[in-house]
Amino acid sequence: MKHVIETKTVSGQSPNYLLAKFQDLVDWAVNSSRANSLWPMPFGTACCAIEFMATAASRYDFARFGMERQAFSPRQADVLICAGRLPFKLAPVIRRIYDQMPQPKWVISMGACASTGGIFDNYAMVQGIDTIVPVDVYVPGCPPRPEGLLYGVLLLHKKIKGESLFDHVPRREEQPLDDRGLRLPPGEIDEISEPFGNSVHQFRSA
């Protein structure tokens, strides 16, 4: 079979092409600035926070990746790093901190506990912070090594560089809790929180 390639002559560039080029340029400039100077809000609760501190200290030094300044106030932060387990008692706190952060904002969930509840499948623990705030990057590990966290940060850089100011992604808008006071429908929360892996086998009798 023979392919017929249709050719057309265009008089100059189309205006859309120029606009797209311009948008790319703007996106590139904005995203590189955003990605390369992320101000982290360390929401460190438990053991993972110690590894987070190790990542911040001299040997791993995440200032190399533009995270020089840790913002201890959510109002000056770009990325919320939830390092450690999140009990129900802390749930309204992280939600409030997330709400206080200005857009654009991202969330890294560091460690098994923040991502899924980890080994704590019990009455006290939120089974994954994604039932409460939207999460961009999950870093696995218990605790993740500093290299792991740095890799997660680099992934976030990648994600940020792929975003565009000009398409209306819903995550650039505030996502308040719905009228039930939840972020996700209850069925979905139950599904996310279902026991899996070893925590299926938790019995009191031997």
Next chain:
Amino acid sequence: MSKRTVELELATPGVDARGEPLRVPLGVAEPDLGTEHMLINIGPQHPATHGVLRLVVELDGETVVRVIPHLGYLHSGFEKLGEYRHYNQIIPLTDRTDYLSPMANNVGFALAAEKLMGITITPRCTVLRVIACEMSRIISHMVWLGTTSIDLGAFTPFLWAFQERERIYNLQEMWTGARLTTSVTRVGGMMADVPDDFVAGLRHFTRTFPKTLSEIDRVLTRNAVWVGRTQGVGVLTAAEAINHSLSGPMLRASGVAYDVRKDKPYLDYETYDFDVVVGEHGDVYDRYLVRLEECSQANRILQQALDRLPDGPVNIADPRVILPPKSRAMNDMEAMIYHFKQVMEGVKAPVGEAYVGIENPKGELGTYLVSDGTAKPVRWRIRPPSFINLSALPRMAAGHLLSDLIAINASVDIVMGEVDR
């Protein structure tokens, strides 16, 4: 009421006869200024509360009238989970209670389980556990030093302290494969013997660590800011410390020479040559001195332990308690059955109960196990040293300035994973 106001209003020079700053007398009515108390909230997400502690502070001007700690922001239900786990399966949980000294927690739990089951561990295991405990003491005190110095405005010691931690982390990783969550013990032994380079590496550490200590000592101990912000702050007398059930450096800084390692020896600690460090004023500064000196004592113990590390097996020989090596479990029928039974059914403990307290970096870590004869404990209770030490905070902080509250809170050396469990 600021010091200045005290000088003006009470017509005193603001210092007492010994030249120490006057504590603002509570209950002295403020002059014509408004006397309404103010309630401020610190935490649960605040860099100076060392975790997710929340303090509600009632202030009179800048003076703390009352502190109400709110806890439980990291309550993870450890003790409940323990009822659903075999004894060996609890050991990974113990890492995560006091995550600044995971190896010492592992040892504490293993000792209690062994007391319950009546197991005597091997000599090599005993010494290795001492090494584990003292390494933990050093890294825990290093975190304390680093974070406290940040709280009081010095950033450099933080970097030095974390450098030392990284060195111990390397050794821990060499031994257990994990930097933080070590799970190094098993009931009746250790998860593994130390690898070949470990002893040389630890020796190198014990030789070089005192240098860092003396650097920290040089930077902080006579530093005017440090001394000014810590001396005479948060004083507890010996009687109060005992009545509040404090333990560890908090108790010793108040002048009570009680150290579980000396007074209720475990792991043959009575045969090591080390000093119990005791403070005399019971203030924040003394707690700092006690912890700093404990680091060098821990270093001494490490050196002695390395010198005496005997050869021989690390695990006891009982195949019902200790897992057979993987190669035997794969080839030998009997070993495989023992392997299967231990993994599926766990190790059964006789009916009874046991309490073992060990001297953790934070204080006396107690493990109280109650068994009804099955492979899972009826009750696994952690006596949390920093929880109990923290309960003296309202007593210590009342009458001090708000900025002193931060120093006092830091001096307790809390780790929220253990406070809230």
Next chain:
Amino acid sequence: MNPSVDALRATFGTAIGRALESCGDTIVYVARDALLDVMAWLRDTPEQAYDYLVDVTAVEYRDRERPLEVVYGLRSLARRADLRVKVELDPQGDLTVNSVVPVWRGADWLEREAYDMFGITFQGHPDLRRILMWETYTEGFPLRKDFPLRGRFSRAEQVRQALAAHPEAHYSMEELSIAEAYEELPADMKERLRRGEHGKLPDSE
């Protein structure tokens, strides 16, 4: 066996129940009503001098017939001696015991924790509130054996209740100021404080 047991028997007679030894530790059972006297005596008698309270906790057994035990670990710092004192309570009945805070300040938070986890009421405690779970927690007492590991409610409901909690909930200034004079409060206000009614969600179960 710790010689303090015989001394206790000689002083308090029938208020001292059985005594036994487990893994080398002496355990002595004390009648509930005599607890405070026994504790004060143990601390203040020079030959006993149990000046240090190691721990206060509780044990509930899987066997539903067995009583729930409140466990006190005592230590004499000078004599290097330990004693474990237990009080038995009926888990189905009235879980009340006298507070030992007047004897040891250190019991303050430990008793609050036992209240939070087991629902044991310590009479005479200056400020008996939940300590680890939040004030409006309605699922029960987590360490009781009839409390399921994952709690009573569905995860979605737990998340909803948690998010609905007020992150800055605290006691009002008035309540804080009266915490010291707790015993003089009118009974209904005590009850209200104990239930943690302050800040309760209107539609929570």
